Amino acid sequence: MPDQEKPPALDIKLPWYAHAIAGWPIALVALGGLLGGIYGALAYSVSMTILKKKGCSAVTYAVAIVIGLVAVVAYFVTIQALAAAFPNIFRQ
Template sequence: MNQSSTPQVPFWAHLLCGWPLFLVAVGGAVGGGLGGLAYGISISIFKTNVPMPVKIIAPVFIGMAAVVLYFVIAVAIFTAIQ
């Protein structure tokens, strides 16, 4: 079998990194884009050699940043429509 050079990410890490994907249900395309971006960044950090506490804390803050950015964009769109 051919082994990949990238480290395998456990299932629980996908759950931890993927929580911002709920923005798809809340925010449609904008939320999906931000949630997917946050997931991608979090998984890429999880594949690095940083200490485990950083791998656990970083996805939480990255996801929170995506949620805040979503609300900033939503308010900007709402203001532009008014």
């Protein structure tokens, strides 16, 4: 059985600002707790995978920012759906 090696693209070390650009959606955890953290971590994971596979360029940074924005929108859509489905929980 041949040794299975990781593709070399996934071993790339990215600069700190690539992590900052990809990781900003994790701040959703402060706003949304566990659900926000899940969306933020998912966005970070997808963004880092793209940055590692495609390299650091203006286009991939823009894609990472868009992925983060999609995570924020998805979080708010989920909260609105939960509020509509369970109105008694969201009443103050």
